[in-house]
Amino acid sequence: MPTPRRYLAIAAISLGTVLTVIDGQIAGVALPTIARDLKVDGSASVLVVTVYQLVLVMTLLPFSALGDRIGLKRLYQGGQLVFTIATALCFFAKSLPFLLIVRAFQALGGAAALSVMAALIRSIYPARQLGRGLGLNTVFVSVSAALAPTAGGAILAVAPWPWVFAVGVPFAILSLLLGRIGLPDVPPRGVGYDGLGAVYCILTFGLTISGLEASVHGGSPVVAGAIVGAGLIFAILLVRHELSEPHPIMPVDLLKLPVLALSATCALFAFVASMLLLLSLPFRLQHGYGFTPGEVGAMIAPWPFTTMFVAPTAGILSDKVPAGFLGGIGMAIATVALFLLAMLPAQPHWFDVAWRMALCGSGFGLFLSPNARLVVGSAPRTRMASAGGLISTVRLTGQTLGATLVATLLAMGLGEGRMPALIAMALTIVAGACSLARLNPALRRPSAGELESGAA
Incomplete structure (x- = not known):
């Protein structure tokens, strides 16, 4: 896209990313307050978070296919509009059922926007700068996830819990306006929509994840x-x-293309590993070592803040250096860091944890942007919305599986020791091997039949 319109599009996409990610994370800190005000059990209030995540995972792929049919900009802005209205309605929630319904609509809007976000980024940036654009988007995801709990706590300190949701409405409206002017008008393909496949997809993810959650x-x-x-x-x-x-x-x-199948596989293992560590480590640090919640937050913060600097650098490098090589190095760094976290001394200082978390964040940051660039850049242009939806679905599925694995380990009495870090280390070894395998020239060059299939 030409400048300065490109900058308006980048601002719209970045703001939309921040709002969607923060809204999925920020509600966690408000759950005790929501449970008290709405007079429900704490376990029931957790549905405010899980419903949002579940609807996102169930609908991302169906929406990404819809983007090819109706147009990327139309779906993105339509999703943002639904998200904005639902976010405003959260302010008026007086019962848990109403809040859950509104959160489900928030997730629907967020899924519609996320499903075509990577495809829009590919249309905004020149091909030689695609890695840079995806790296910048990774930065916003990481920073938003890191700041969400702090922002939620700050809002709750001065205002009732509905403001945790309502504060995002003005920014959502601004993103809509910027997108209206700046986002590229990628024409729809005019293809048919696989309705039965959409139903199968929703039932597959919905039932599988719901069953796993129920079991733990x-x-x-x-x-x-x-x-x-x-x-x-x-x-x-x-x-x-x-x-x-x-x-x-x-x-x-797309998954018939070996390089894309390997990229999706290593991304899934990486996201499971990261969520496994990030959710289990606070239990270990508080219950095993006696740190306060504030100290734990300070020790975990270096991960996302390191990613914030490493991810855009890795994205720029991925425009010139093979993603398989960068991802392999990133997972090797993460593996070493996870081993060091598993082998913490008997009485660690906060810095002993903090520098290990920074090392972990640099490893994952070096992996994420190049991996996303390879997926989006390798897919045929007519299938880039589906490629973007695949990236988001793999990320959310990996995070959900990681959270379920943490709950399982805690139930077994293994979640507060070294075991989560050791399992995460094993997962990053597999992810690194899959990433390096993409350097094989035979896998990086799809056959004519594969290209024809992808272009379909």
């Missing part, structure tokens, strides 16, 4: 197993159905 939160093992089993059956039906579709919801045509 005190639900009946038989019922939870049946729910997961039903989700796996729909997953099989989904894959079989999509293999015969010219315009699939689940991008099985």
